[in-house]
Each structure stands twice: as structure tokens, then as C-alpha cells.
Amino acid sequence: MTAIQPTALDDQTVVEVKDLVVHFQVLQGRVPAVNGVSIKIKRGKTLGVVGESGCGKSVTGLAIMRLLPTPPAEMVRGEINFHRQSTGQVIDIMQLHPQSAEMRSIRGNDIAMIFQEPMTSLTPAYTIGEQIMEAIVLHQKVGKREARQRAIQMLDRVGMPQPSRNVDAYPHQLSGGMLQRAMIAAALSCQPSLLIADEPTTALDVTTAAQILDLMGHLQEEMGMATMHVSHNLGVIAEVADDVAVMYLGRIVEQASVDDLFYNPKHPYTQGLMHSIPNIGQRQRLEPIRGVVPEPDAIPKGCAFAPRCPHYSPDTCPPIPPPSVTVGPGHEVCCYLLVLTDSVVKPPDNRAHRW
Ligand SMILES: Nc1ncnc2c1ncn2[C@@H]1O[C@H](COP(=O)(O)OP(=O)(O)O)[C@@H](O)[C@H]1O
């Protein structure tokens, strides 16, 4: 059954996630992995999603793909309104069965995902070419010979050396950087309108990582796809993102354009992240955020960042989650200090932070 949303998205929005809640049922109880996330990604633009490990970035990406194993995952509520270019329809992906024909056709045709570890999506027993061709034959309804030609072209486009030879290589015959290129070729061979890139360069050395980021930028420009780029690395986010969502413990605590976020960070967590990254060319003392991310069963009732926040006070921060405050065009922050006054949290001078 097709779930068509009566509420249309504006022309430029490829996907709009509204109040997404995902829980995991584990031995210790229910873990609220994603707790009311709302994001929008526009055609040809990149939304960077950043935050410490365990804050729900991957779960958000996997939820959009409907790739979360249920159980233990439970899609509790929310909307994932996706503008399907091929049909012009807006579909609420939350309403689809993960294994339905429609969802399977969306995965691979319209939305693709790449991972930190290329072997998450590549299989050791098949050649690179066979794996790229499989997607092309399945979704584009072309013959094997044509699919092989397209696979070679795609490998060429992602900068694979000797594409007509490496199309027949098995994954174990390729280096990490080449595997990453092969995975990107497989993901993009169907020209998706949305790419979810989950830490795609985290496992690579800096030079290869820079090449892959550069490649992704070029391909995005060529194909005009919207991208959700998940990374724990603010330097990567600064480079690739148009807009940024900062996540902490399943919630987005700050959302802004990349310039606003880096030059005018408002949430104490965002400010802490900025202070804990090295500044190239300058020797300086790094200030890691104090404390650690609490265990899921010990998440505070109010602001989840309160136990680590240098500005927390029981007088200003009541034990209910802070509302979202708009502090500028497209700049939203969930912090009680901004509910009271915009001047309490002084933004540090982040103009010094350049990568
Ligand atoms: N398969 C799973 N089973 C149980 N809990 C999970 C599973 N996958 C993720 N989680 C939990 O969901 C939360 C968010 O995880 P994740 O989205 O992977 O974080 P991130 O990608 O930001 O590092 C974490 O608390 C994690 O332990």
C-alpha cells in the first residue's frame, strides 16, 4: 500500500523527518536512541549531522532507510516524508513495511547509504562489478552487457584506477580507499536523490579521506543529490555541510547553517565540541568537554547535557526538556539559557577555528 502524505513538501525539500522517536529494547530496558529528531534536507545540499559516539546519528540514518532491525529497534513515532522524484509523490517512509516492494525500490533507486566500513555493504564472494551490476540490473531494467558498461563508467567516475580491469576484482584485492570508491560507485550507480553517508571517511588516512570527500563533493554537484553526512568529526562537517544538526543523546540540540554554527555556536555542547578539536598551526590547550555521555538508563529528565554543562543551574534549567529557541534565520537551539536571555551564553571567538 502506498502511503501518500496529503501535506506536500516544498519543491526543494527531498526529505523531511518530523519528531522521529526510535527506541531499543535491551536487557536493561528501553533505550531512547533517537528522541524527537526533526530535520530537512534540500536538493543538492548537505546536512551534516555531528555529535559524540552513541548520540543517535547512525540510528537516524538507518531509520530513514528502514534498515533498523525490529526488534530490538522500535520505530515509536514520527514522520519521514520523502519526495520521490521518479513518481513525484511524497511518501511517509514510516508507514511502509521495511521489506515491502515499495520500500525496497526506494532503497537503491531513490535513497542510498554508504558506511565507514565498505564491507558493510559489499560482499567478499562477488566481484566489485557484479555487485554494482546487481543494483543496476535490478533497478534500471537494463541487460547484463549494458549494466557492465555502466559499472565500468561508474568506477571511472569515482576515480577507480583501471576500471575495466578492477570491475572484475574481488573486494579483498583492493585497498581501503579503493573499496570506499567501489562502495560509492555501487551506491550512486542508480543516481539516488538522497545519499546517507555515515562516517564515510572515518576509517581512512587523512590523504585518502580528503580525496574521498572531494570526490563526493564533485559527484553531488554533478548529480544534484541531497546528502545527509554523519560524522563525529567537526572538521569534516565544516568542509562538507551546508547546514548542520548537532546531536546529543538522541536529540538535536542545535541546528544552523554551517557558517552560523561555526562562527556563532550557541549551545554549550556545540561550544564544547569546538573547544575540543585541535586548531591547525597553533599550539593550544584543548579543553575536552568534562564528564562522559551518561548511560542510556541514566539520562536526566530535563536537559540531557545538564550534568556536563558549565552553565547549568537548577534555577534556570528545570527538569523538563528545553524547548527549541530560534536565535536567527534557520538557527535553532534547545537550551534554557537562551530561553531567558540570548546573552547569558557568550559565544567564544571561533573565528580562530579554521581547518
Ligand atoms: N542494535 C542495537 N541494539 C541496541 N542498542 C542499539 C543498537 N544500535 C544502536 N543502539 C543504541 O542506540 C544509541 C545510538 O546509537 P548510534 O545511532 O549508533 O550512535 P552514533 O551513530 O551517534 O554513534 C546508542 O545508545 C546505542 O547503544
Ligand SMILES: [Mg+2]
Ligand atoms: Mg554511528
